[in-house]
Amino acid sequence: MSAKEKPITGTLVNIAMWMERRLHIVKIWNATAGHPIxxxxxxxxxxxxxxxxxxxxxxxxxxxxxxxxxxxxxxxxxxxxxxxxxxxxxxxxxxxxxxxxxxxxxxxxxxxxxxxxxxxxxxxxxxxxxxxxxxxxxxxxxxxxxxxxxxxxxxxxxxxxxxxxxxxxxxxxxxxxxxxxxxxxxxxxxxxxxxxxxxxxxxxxxxxxxxxxxxxxxxxxxxxxxxxxxxxxxxxxxxxxxxxxxxxxxxxxxxxxxxxxxxxxxxxxxxxxxxxxxxxxxxxxxxDPAVRISDxxxxxxxxxxxxxxxxxxxxxxxxxxxxxxxxxxxxxxxxxxxxxxxxxxxxxxxxxxxxxxxxxxxxxxxxxxxxxGPWSPQMEAWSGAPTKREFIQARTPLELQGALLFQNKQCRNCHALGGVGGRRGPDLSDIGTRMDEPLLVRQVIQGGGNMPAYGNNLSEQEVRALVSYLVSLRPPHTIPAQIPSRPEKTERVSTGEPAKQAQSGR
Ligand code: HEC
Missing domain, CATH: 1.20.810.10 (Cytochrome Bc1 Complex; Chain C)
Structure with missing residues (x-):
């Protein structure tokens, strides 16, 4: 070691000692890495x-x-x-x-x-x-x-x-x-x-x-x-x-x-x-809650x-x-x-x-x-509960197909009919008096709020069946809701593109 380096070494030792007096590193070392086993x-x-x-x-x-x-x-x-x-x-x-x-x-x-x-x-x-x-x-x-x-x-x-x-x-x-x-x-x-x-x-x-x-x-x-x-x-x-x-x-x-x-x-x-x-x-x-995956x-x-x-x-x-x-x-x-x-x-x-x-x-x-194992999670929740008779009687075949979709696509897990069903979304027993067809189509395809969008999981025909069923959900002898005027744009979005997408996606 040359004479020149000595002061540096001395300084380093001093710094180390200064640290040691404050951090007690030797004590920590002895209590951990140095402790006997x-x-x-x-x-x-x-x-x-x-x-x-x-x-x-x-x-x-x-x-x-x-x-x-x-x-x-x-x-x-x-x-x-x-x-x-x-x-x-x-x-x-x-x-x-x-x-x-x-x-x-x-x-x-x-x-x-x-x-x-x-x-x-x-x-x-x-x-x-x-x-x-x-x-x-x-x-x-x-x-x-x-x-x-x-x-x-x-x-x-x-x-x-x-x-x-x-x-x-x-x-x-x-x-x-x-x-x-x-x-x-x-x-x-x-x-x-x-x-x-x-x-x-x-x-x-x-x-x-x-x-x-x-x-x-x-x-x-x-x-x-x-x-x-x-x-x-x-x-x-x-x-x-x-x-x-x-x-x-x-x-x-x-x-x-x-x-x-x-x-x-x-x-x-x-x-x-x-x-x-x-x-x-x-x-x-x-x-996607709307997709039932099997694996x-x-x-x-x-x-x-x-x-x-x-x-x-x-x-x-x-x-x-x-x-x-x-x-x-x-x-x-x-x-x-x-x-x-x-x-x-x-x-x-x-x-x-x-x-x-x-x-x-x-x-x-x-x-x-x-x-x-071949199991897949089954989120039945309400889908297993039978639908009350008043919600399926006197329906057209298209509406009945919609009723089945309503059950199978697990809408009931979130929506009740006549008080029977999930409570995440509104009860839909009389949705036909509150929303008209274009609005319903849009709701089903695009979802919104806390509802998943079903656009990619339903064919155009299925959307039509589902919506005709929803329109039929209203007290006997009442007419479907009529929502007067609405911008042209909504109409196009609701029936056209997403449904077509769904088709081509299949
Ligand atoms: C994950 C739960 C969930 C599922 C599944 C679900 N919805 Fe919904 N739905 C909701 C929620 C939450 C709302 C309220 C949306 C909002 O806050 O804007 C809603 C709103 C609606 C509305 C409008 C109701 C109103 O009074 O404004 C309709 C119609 C509807 N859903 C139909 C369906 C149909 C048909 C299905 C099955 C294809 C379905 N929903 C599946 C949660 C769900």
Whole structure:
């Protein structure tokens, strides 16, 4: 080192010391990277936790980048994703990384949890670490679910629809929960805004806070020493034994991370490969309540729930989606309390092994069924309810065809006839006295307000049948509504172009 450089080194040391006196970096280092862990805990089986953290970090980075292009509005979301897919350099890769990062996060998290369960790491004194982990699992599933809605394609739409239908079945508070979830009575722009707020602000905030707590607990209570069959956890002696282990064969934390680095490297390669070779998911068909799609599928982490819902016998939904989840949650959270001491190693815990096998078998089989099953979501709501006689008697064949369309195109899900039907739109029992034919044609084809446009889903003839039925909906011996003069333009729009478009679209 030349004489000239010395003052510079001295200045650098001074700056470092100034920083150190204010930030206490040495203390933080000693309490984290430098803190001693049992040598036995540097195991391949103990790498899933850091892998989950890697996934979460990928999600944060790709998520922030995605948010630069994504538009959280019902009208724009779908287009902004197509824009990312096809017009932004590597935009598709960004979407794919976020999608596969999400799937991998759920899987790696399950593996982490399984390992913690089988190695008895949740027992005394790590109860809170386990509980914060369980909450993190639920938050992760929630963020994965809200993320799938961001695509706002038909899968997302039906996913939310099914979620809302399930919530709606909960006694007493079901209705309120649905409007809380959807931001109103229907899936629309408010729904997307709500899910967006959850997906990018509320849930990530909660997850960050809980991850901090989780890691803090890992540091405070130490990493689980690798269990040996026959060695029992005892609340009175454990702490002393653990300290003994640390004193005898403790290593600094950062010496034990080589396996984590390798495992995380492999995981990164897996995620990037999936992103490159399989690509992003969708967006699929644009969301449209008027289109009944036959192959809606939720993302992988929810396939098993979807399958369970499809296979469940009618009437068991309350048990399946309300009672069972509550019991399962209580069992999961309560685990470190009813199994607080005793044997840690899985070789001496046959019931634990059985629980894991059955869980994986159950979820695996249901997911497979969900992936291959022929089910499609059936949004029957009111479409199954018979139409009252007064609304179909003494009608012409064309009007009757319209009545059938009214039923089959799920108009009844939003519109009541004689008080029977959905309440999202106005009751149409006497619509014939309020609107005339051109107005009705326009309403059906263009929708408006909170009603979907049916222009692309009805042929010109079907529109005519539907509208003639709507005109016939009025008290006996009354004449159809006559709306006097209206600009020429409306007339043209209402009967001409959109209907023709619908025809050519077929
Ligand atoms: C997703 C729910 C929904 C569906 C499905 C739906 N509508 Fe509507 N409809 C509405 C809403 C909401 C309005 C009120 C529109 C507004 O706010 O301007 C409406 C308005 C109407 C009106 C005007 C009523 C008035 O009194 O102003 C007619 C007619 C109508 N719908 C017919 C139909 C027909 C026919 C179908 C089936 C092809 C249908 N709707 C399907 C929600 C729906």
């Amino acid at each position: 049992p040598k036995t805990s540097a195991s391949w089986f103990y790498t899933f936790g850091s892998m989950t953290l890697l996934c979460f970090s990928i999600q944060i980075i790709t998520g922030i980048l995605l948010s630069l292009a994504y538009v959280p509005s019902a009208a724009e979301a779908y287009r902004s994703l197509e824009f990312l897919n096809f017009h932004v350099e590597l935009g598709w890769l960004l979407r794919a990384m976020h999608y596969w990062g999400s799937n991998c996060m759920v899987i790696v998290m399950f593996l982490h949890m399984t390992q913690v369960f089988l190695w008895g790491a949740y027992k005394y004194p790590r109860e809170l670490t386990w509980i914060s982990g369980v909450v993190l699992l639920f938050l992760t599933l929630a963020i994965a679910f809200t993320g799938q809605v961001m695509r706002f394609d038909s899968d997302a739409f039906w996913g939310v629809g099914i979620g809302a239908a399930v919530l709606g079945r909960i006694p007493f508070i079901g209705g309120q929960l649905v409007s809380l979830l959807l931001g109103g009575a229907i899936i629309g722009s408010d729904t997307l805004s709500r899910f967006f707020a959850f997906h990018v602000f509320i849930l990530p905030g909660c997850i960050l806070a809980l991850v901090s707590l989780h890691l803090r607990l890992v540091l405070l209570k130490g990493i689980n020493d690798y269990p040996k069959p026959g060695i029992q956890v005892n609340r009175r002696t454990y702490d002393a034994t653990y300290e003994e282990i640390i004193r005898k064969e403790g290593i600094p934390f950062f010496h034990g991370i080589d396996k984590d680095l390798v495992a995380n490297g492999i995981l990164l390669v897996v995620i990037v490969s999936l992103a490159i070779f399989v690509g992003p998911n969708g967006p699929g068909i644009p969301a 809606a599928r939720p993302d992988y982490p929810f396939l098993w729930i979807f399958a369970a819902a499809a296979l469940a016998p009618h009437g068991s939904e309350l048990l399946l989606f309300f009672v069972l989840p509550i019991i399962a949650t209580l069992l999961l959270i309560g685990l470190p309390f009813y199994s607080n001491q005793g044997e840690k190693h899985f070789a001496r815990r046959p019931i634990a092994i059985l629980v894991v096998l059955l869980t994986y078998l159950g979820i695996g089989m249901l997911s497979y069924a969900g992936l291959t």
